[in-house]
Amino acid sequence: MLHLHESKIKFLEERANAVRQSIIEMLVEAGSGHTAGPLGMADVFTAFYFHILNHNPKKPYWEERDRLILSNGHICPVRYAAMAHAGYFPLEELKTLRKLGTRLQGHPHRAALPGVETTSGPLGSGLSQASGYAYGAKIDGRKFKVYCFMSDAEQQAGNTWEAAMFAGKYKLNNLIGLIDRNNIQIDGMTEDIMPLEPLRAKYEAFNWHVLEIDGHNFEEIVNAVEEAKAIYEKPTVIISHNIPGKGIKEIEFDYKWHGIPPNKEQAAKFLAELRTLGGKIKSEHE
Amino acid sequence: MPINPKVKLVENILEKEKLEQAPTRKGYGEGLLAAGELNEKIVALCADLTESTQMHLFAKKFPQRFIEMGVAEQNLATIAAGLANYGKIPFISSYAMFSPGRNWEQIRTTICYNDVPVKIAGSHAGVSVGPDGATHQAVEDIAIMRPIPNMTVINPCDTNEAKKATMAAALVNGPVYLRFAREKTPVFTTLDTPFEVGKAEIFWDSLIEVRLQSALDVAIIACGPLVHNAILATADLEKEGIKIRVINNHTIKPMDEKTIIQAAKDSGAVVTVEEHQVQGGMGSAVAEVLAKNYPVPIEFVGVQNRFGESGTPNELIEHFGMGVSHIKEAVKKVLKRKIK
Numbered sequence: 107m108l109h110l111h112e113s114k115i116k117f118l119e120e121r122a123n124a125v126r127q128s129i130i131e132m133l134v135e136a137g138s139g140h141t142a143g144p145l146g147m148a149d150v151f152t153a154f155y156f157h158i159l160n161h162n163p164k165k166p167y168w169e170e171r172d173r174l175i176l177s178n179g180h181i182c183p184v185r186y187a188a189m190a191h192a193g194y195f196p197l198e199e200l201k202t203l204r205k206l207g208t209r210l211q212g213h214p215h216r217a218a219l220p221g222v223e224t225t226s227g228p229l230g231s232g233l234s235q236a237s238g239y240a241y242g243a244k245i246d247g248r249k250f251k252v253y254c255f256m257s258d259a260e261q262q263a264g265n266t267w268e269a270a271m272f273a274g275k276y277k278l279n280n281l282i283g284l285i286d287r288n289n290i291q292i293d294g295m296t297e298d299i300m301p302l303e304p305l306r307a308k309y310e311a312f313n314w315h316v317l318e319i320d321g322h323n324f325e326e327i328v329n330a331v332e333e334a335k336a337i338y339e340k341p342t343v344i345i346s347h348n349i350p351g352k353g354i355k356e357i358e359f360d361y362k363w364h365g366i367p368p369n370k371e372q373a374a375k376f377l378a379e380l381r382t383l384g385g386k387i388k389s390e391h392e
Numbered sequence: 393m394p395i396n397p398k399v400k401l402v403e404n405i406l407e408k409e410k411l412e413q414a415p416t417r418k419g420y421g422e423g424l425l426a427a428g429e430l431n432e433k434i435v436a437l438c439a440d441l442t443e444s445t446q447m448h449l450f451a452k453k454f455p456q457r458f459i460e461m462g463v464a465e466q467n468l469a470t471i472a473a474g475l476a477n478y479g480k481i482p483f484i485s486s487y488a489m490f491s492p493g494r495n496w497e498q499i500r501t502t503i504c505y506n507d508v509p510v511k512i513a514g515s516h517a518g519v520s521v522g523p524d525g526a527t528h529q530a531v532e533d534i535a536i537m538r539p540i541p542n543m544t545v546i547n548p549c550d551t552n553e554a555k556k557a558t559m560a561a562a563l564v565n566g567p568v569y570l571r572f573a574r575e576k577t578p579v580f581t582t583l584d585t586p587f588e589v590g591k592a593e594i595f596w597d598s599l600i601e602v603r604l605q606s607a608l609d610v611a612i613i614a615c616g617p618l619v620h621n622a623i624l625a626t627a628d629l630e631k632e633g634i635k636i637r638v639i640n641n642h643t644i645k646p647m648d649e650k651t652i653i654q655a656a657k658d659s660g661a662v663v664t665v666e667e668h669q670v671q672g673g674m675g676s677a678v679a680e681v682l683a684k685n686y687p688v689p690i691e692f693v694g695v696q697n698r699f700g701e702s703g704t705p706n707e708l709i710e711h712f713g714m715g716v717s718h719i720k721e722a723v724k725k726v727l728k729r730k731i732k
Binding site (some may be wrong): 130174215216217223224225226228230234235236237238239240241242243245266268269271272303315 | 435442456459460461463464466467471472473474475476477478479480482498501502505506507516
């Protein structure tokens with residue numbers, strides 16, 4: 107078990123809080139978009155962009171970089187925010203989200219913004235894109251990892267399981283999936299809409315190594331990725347148990363916040379709440 | 393015989409029974425192998441139809457670069473998108489009914505919008521698939537591929553052209569849809585017949601020697617193996633004094649607008665011929681070009697808003713109105729509509 111230094115955890119908590127504030131600011135400016143998912147994945151994205159990924163924000167096409175494929179493109183505000191804070195582009199550009207001519211398309215587009223790696227949005231097609239990428243890299247003996255972040259509801263899509271079968275068959279140990287298990291989707295709770303459980307057993311049956319973590323605990327996020335890197339015979343999927351809307355109490359776990367942005371008054375309130383938390387989101391909510 | 397000497401077609405082109413017969417998918421298999429030998433970035437993916445799509449030639453020569461996908465066409469397209477994003481040039485094969493039939497959105501978003509160089513080879517297109525029946529007869533594939541930005545769409549007329557088209561597709565810096573047929577059809581082009589993506593070729597011109605082009609009566613614009621039927625129909629019609637130009641319009645997108653518009657100007661009437669629904673296919677694409685640039689009467693030979701059915705390939709081509717006699721009828725019909 108690897109322990110992150112306290113100062114590292116504090117640093118990550120502060121970055122995550124800044125990312126959350128940016129998400130709220132972007133969404134209220136855009137007037138549309140998704141709120142719950144991005145807030146719920148803020149800690150995971152922060153852990154990746156500020157600790158886990160082998161990347162260089164100034165050289166987004168650096169050949170040896172780890173590839174982070176975002177399958178559920180609709181949570182892209184969190185990716186854009188993390189990328190901006192990491193130095194891929196100026197923070198002010200976040201305000202252009204979803205506006206005509208922007209590089210920050212409503213769902214991410216490869217050709218629009220260096221660093222987003224692939225175009226995504228239509229659910230269920232990210233894991234197979236990541237698997238194809240990983241397969242190509244593996245047969246060429248490349249060292250980088252391919253990460254694929256997915257939503258939980260897109261585990262309802264057949265294409266996802268075609269990919270899971272493929273990655274299992276070809277033992278893609280350079281592929282690490284991460285499922286944003288926040289239990290909500292547009293129409294309600296996943297287990298009411300179309301149950302996913304037992305999700306762990308499903309992936310195990312497809313010959314994957316499966317890990318489960320608290321997606322708001324930086325040590326658990328980092329440790330899971332370290333373990334996944336050590337698994338040689340199989341691809342690994344990390345089921346990250348996340349709280350949708352994490353960081354803003356009144357919207358946490360409320361599926362109605364899946365696909366809407368805050369209005370101006372709500373945004374002001376949410377930002378004030380986030381500012382009081384400082385770097386303490388984790389401890390405030392445990 | 394008024395065959396364009398520049399296109400080097402076989403000499404006995406009108407003797408259908410004596411011509412060598414081969415399916416266009418055969419040329420695909422040979423072209424893929426040849427392209428694979430020239431470029432090691434090329435990988436091949438197949439959805440459980442390796443031999444019937446003719447990918448087995450590549451698979452045998454380059455087992456490390458061949459990926460068996462099983463019956464999973466959505467995955468076929470998206471795995472290829474990932475491979476291409478990484479830096480490979482993937483060719484993906486299945487029957488056209490399933491790829492691009494089943495995986496359209498994946499092709500549209502993860503290949504075309506992503507703008508990565510995946511080559512989609514749809515085999516067994518058209519009703520000439522024969523006894524398998526309508527479930528396996530793709531006659532809508534051109535219509536669903538050609539409106540997608542970044543996509544190139546090619547339907548070769550025989551196995552020789554199929555090989556050239558496959559090798560050319562490997563060099564196109566973007567997605568390509570290649571359309572092939574299951575059944576053996578006449579081989580009437582030669583190794584010397586020119587092929588260039590986006591360049592339609594005049595195969596036959598009744599006035600090629602007299603150079604009085606404006607005296608043409610009609611232009612037949614065809615694609616796929618039916619180009620040969622168009623030539624047979626033309627040879628008959630010439631005997632009645634009708635002056636015709638036959639164009640092999642293999643690249644449906646981007647279309648060779650210059651050649652199409654010139655044909656309309658020289659003839660004043662057009663017949664399109666394709667083994668596809670007349671809605672949204674090659675003929676529709678020709679109509680889009682002509683309606684905007686030089687409107688003339690057009691008749692559309694193709695499948696008329698119907699599903700296919702079981703039968704022998706030749707029976708089905710006749711049954712669905714794409715035989716030599718049907719092309720002749722269409723020519724006479726369009727001549728009556730012609731503005732004098």
